[in-house]
Amino acid sequence: MTALTPLQSRPATLHPVRDAGQVRQCYERLLQGPDDADKHAVAQAFIQSCLEQARALPQETPDEPQALQAWVEAHSAGVARQYADYLERRKSGGPREYFSGKAHALYFLQAVAPTKLVDGAWLYGVLKHWQDHRFDGLLCTYLEELGDGHPAQNHVVIYRKLLAEHGLVDAPDIDDERYLQGAVQLALGYASDEYLPEVIGYNLGYEQLPLHLLISAYELSELDIDPYYFTLHVTIDNASTGHAQKAVQALMQLMPMAADREAFWQRVTLGYRLNDLGQGSRAIIESFDLDREVLDMLERKRPFGQHMHSDYCKFEGKTVNQWLAAPGQLEGFLEAMQNKGWIKRHQDPQDSRFWMLIEGAGAAMFGVFSPYEKQLLHDWIAGDWLHKSERNRPRRSFGTTSEPQTPVDDPDVQSLQQTLRSQSADEQMRTLMPWLSARCHSHPAGLLATRRFIELKSAIR
Structure with missing residues (x-):
């Protein structure tokens, strides 16, 4: 994979230090169960902790809110220029700059799922202000995240469908840190009465169109992955009439008229910086290592297969069960299968006996690997051959889907x-x-x- 082209981006993210699993526990507590006083207290404590971390990040927003509209327009224009440069590189024969292959893209979709599956949650608390016209911009944004109640437009429904299409529903454990942004969004939604300026600031930051959204949509389509979730955000977050514009209008509507406007604005800018906590999309994309992911996946499955194989076939003097008997042997096992010709790297996977055992009609190991796990193995075996074969593959077009009906018997x-x-x-x-x-x-x-x-x-x- 080619290195990512240097592009304008936010500063390096800050990673709050917490006990292992603590962020996910907070995420799940805020997502599940009734909206009670305990959930409210958890949200407040979590947001306060995150705000203390965010204070160490540089301020990107203008010093004065009056300069915000011009700043948003300049950001949008800058992203458009960078995307035009990207398209020019691709049209000139340049390779993909984000995803090395389909397995890489699925890894990304899986890693960002905790955030995508609570899309819009930071605005949940504004519902109670539905009679106050000053909240109309925020309320409209939230309802549009919910697809105005139509499943074909509800962002979470769309993302769940995308995950299911590629067998990512029962994904392996996701790093605790990747629950951070989702937990921030949930916590803001439940603590908005105490942290309204921070909610406004977070919304302002989250609704700015990022470059990675445009490039991700382009490259997902190349890899036969429906980019609709991403293209929907490209259109809905625009700086002219979309959520980015509504974010600015909401701030101006809700700025105090007589109270300390400066203090309010400083809290808004701090809320904006909450967007930079944890791993962003670019960092997640860059963290992908195909060799490591294949070994980790096989290691997770190893305990379930260590007694399931016959002893008639040996690799370098050891049976399959012996290779699977203890952790840390799988790298050697893969090398042994290559030495014996069962895996032929950098060729069409169908030339490899091992691949034909897990894929296709009558495959002896049919059903052992999930679609994502098979994609990892496919891309790892294919290696350099994969990029050569993609040059001649037609690009798939994605049509619109029919509107599902609400089941009346639910x-x-x-x-x-x-x-x-x-x-x-x-x-x-x-x-x-x-x-x-x-x-x-x-x-x-x-x-x-x-x-x-x-x-x-x-x-x-």
């Missing part, structure tokens, strides 16, 4: 509908709001609740 849908029938409009709004949380909104009853919330909001106001 028990949550039926229960919610029954509850709403006996309530006034104001009571309905209070009933609906929890269904618009990160935990619920992508499910059938959550989608129904979102649509009903929008209907009532328009009718009452």
